[in-house]
Amino acid sequence: MAAYEWLLLPAAGSAMLCLLLVPLGYQVIARGVIFADLAIAQWAALGTLAGLYFLPKHTLAGAPVSSLIFALLAAVAVHLIFRRLADAKEAWIGILYVIGASLAVLLVSGDPHGAQALHRAASGDLLWASWPLVLAVATLAALVWLLAWWCPGWMSGAVFMPVFAVAVTYSVSLAGIYVVFATLIMTPLVLGTLVGKGSFLSSCCAIAGHLAAIGVSVAFDVPVGPAIVVATLAMTLFWFIVLRGFASQNLRALGAESGGSQ
Template sequence: MNGDAIELSIIAPAFLAGVIVLLTHIPLGALVLKRGIVFIDLAIAQIAALGVILAGIADLEHAWAMQLCAGLAAVLGAFLLTWTEKRWPDVQEAQIGVLFVLAATGSLLLLAHNPHGGEHLRDLLAGQILWVRYDQLLIPAIATVVIALLVFRRPLAGVGFYLVFALAITISVQLVGVYLVFASLIIPSLGVRSYPARRRLPLAYAVGICGYAMGLVLSLVFDLPSGALIVWMLALLAIPTHAVGARRHRVPKPAKVVAGAFDH
């Protein structure tokens, strides 16, 4: 097997994992921007990561067990955020931030005496997308299709929004890490917000797919962390995309554009 074939065997499943993540995260990211709760993805992703850490502490090393713990943690976080939104809706973004920092510092405390804690935490944050295998993608792919059908076929609100969001984050956080979860949700949607509604979804997918492809290739070429490079490629593509859209499409009410989402 030559070098090109080896590199393709590494990039192909990683790229497919990125496409699976983008399938649900781009429309969900638009909903997040519309609702004005940008940091919910970081909070839920960090809570899911906390679930993975708790599974490791309990010696639940099987992939399904860790996925279950991550899912349960994320769903509990979703129910908590649903309750806080009903109780104190005027400070929901602040409550999301508090939940994120509690989950993040809780992870640090749980891993404080683990000799490999720093490495484990780095993997959860930055991800290990280059090491994803095809056999890891079957269940996430099936679950992603189900979630995508829910997202596209009916408007999500209340507890339904938080639960679907939590499940989508649970699937993606172990594939690509917390940083890429946030970047996949927010950056493409920000980049296309100045375009007409009918063009935002395909353009956001183009930004996301090209960003993942470029980041993965460059990470192999320069031997740099793939997750970090993908985040930067997403941003570098989203910036000129937004600039072109802002120049060509003059919108009379910019405040609505900033908070806009993909119209169904």
């Protein structure tokens, strides 16, 4: 058992990541800015890569300062797009994303280990999470849930985008772009939009998918990031089927009761 104690940190990181991102995902979907989060995540990853070359020792609670700066700049750009270019917002957000991705490729093109750096930015490596990053994500998750309790309307205000950019920065540093997007969107979209369930159940579903993927990654020596994406989708679809089945049973039971009372 002691041989697997090292998994406690990535497991805790996964749980905190889900608790942070899933509630934000509900607001992202409600605002119709689904691909804006991908663009911000890409710019956060670009900032991480830039930090490797220009600010290698400048970090804040485990995340590169450059990543935070780039993510906040992308959040400002997204805000301006929605205020002034709303008619073609998806096109402009797509441009923002592809520029960030292209700059990342150009930045590492002269580095023999550039491909590895790009892969890590996209897929992450949650198995080697660090305590400062996990604690930072846990702090942000607690802040998001406390704000939802004390001030439920905060997500619809102007403060949402800066908080979201900071959350994405630390999440990308911990797990990579793919995992962040999957965690942010999958369970809120399926269990929230299609079934009408709240953040807590969706967070639990996402955590189950993450933990299952970590187990699969360790057992079969496969990359943990793509495993989390696939496992989270599988877990989400499983609970979608289960919840729809329960809903159908309840409807049939209500129909039978109303028919019997007549």
